[in-house]
Amino acid sequence: MSGERRRGVLVTGAATGLGLALAREFSQVGDRVFMTDIDEQVASAAEQLSGEAGDPVGWLIADLAQDGAAVALKETASDVLGGIDVLINNAVVRKMADVPSLPDSDWDRALEVNLSAPFRLIKACLPEMKARGWGRIVNMASVYSLIALAGRADYVTTKHAIIGLTRTVALELAETAITCNAICPGLMATDSALNRIAALAAEKNIDRKEAERMFLSTRQPGGQFIPIETVTALALFLCGPASRGINGAAIPVDNGWSFA
Structure with missing residues (x-):
């Protein structure tokens, strides 16, 4: 990718927590960042990052469970950034309930936000990435992508599925300079x-x-x-030139939890 063009980075679920830390990590190294979240706090978070980085940070309040929201987000972010080079799918919802108690509406919402929105964003971003000949996709998975836990059917199921999506996309991109990987953090x-x-x-x-x-x-x-900075540093590495041979990986950052 040409060194003359600053990368455009889209981070979902970026109002607080890990998403905000990811947006900060990329803005601090000079990337152009666009943040989105259903939480209105994303506006003040973007303003704060703009002040820290001395560079405008784009933002949009969006509910990724809504029909057409993912594609509309991609178009808005791409217009602001001049193209999306790095896509970080971090937005997530969950409902702590056993299967008999889990409402269908919460199950459907988890499928939309945790799985369908990443699929649609990847699908929407790939044509531009292929045209430029470079791209990075990072799906924020979980230790629960690798193990299960009672009372978390929606979260465990969608986080397992995101690994399947990651690996499939990676194989389809294997002959390109675009990679797709997943990070599986433990508790932060x-x-x-x-x-x-x-x-x-x-x-x-x-x-x-x-x-x-x-x-x-x-x-x-x-x-x-698990230190949040460990996860954000790994995401930054996966989006750098030295990570080219890493594609389709589901990388645990859990201090051994997933194989204990």
Whole structure:
């Protein structure tokens, strides 16, 4: 890819947590970034990153479960960025319920946001990537792409499926300079995890540190969160020139959880 053109990077689910950290990682190395989320906080997050990087960061509030939303997002982001070179599918929804209790509407929404939207965004971005002769696609999977857990049917199913999509796309792109990979993180200190720890502390009437230890002890080997910066650094590497031979990989970042 020509060094004269700055890369355009689209990050979904970017208002908070890992998505915001990913957007920050790419903006800090000089890429042009476009962020999207259903959360209106994405606007202030983009403004903050613009100030940090000294460069405008695009944003759009979008519900990727809505018909046509993924393709409309691609068109908007491509217009702002002058083309999408790097696509990071990070948006996710989940409902903690066992199969008999999981509403059909929540199941359908998870399929749309976690699986169909990445498929549609990949499909929409590939023609431009092929025309330029270069591209990177990173699907944010999960440790639950590699193992299962009761009470997470929508999340586990869609995260397993995203690996299948990743590998299929990778094989179709094997003769090009475009790659498609997945990252499978364990538990990170996201707002979701921290809120669950706070709820556990209140439920058990224990302090937050003890609740964190209890929460992690049944999940994450080593009893510590996976650093978000480890995941963002890996994403940045997968989108760089040295990663060309890595295609169709599902890379665990879980301190051994998925094979414990």
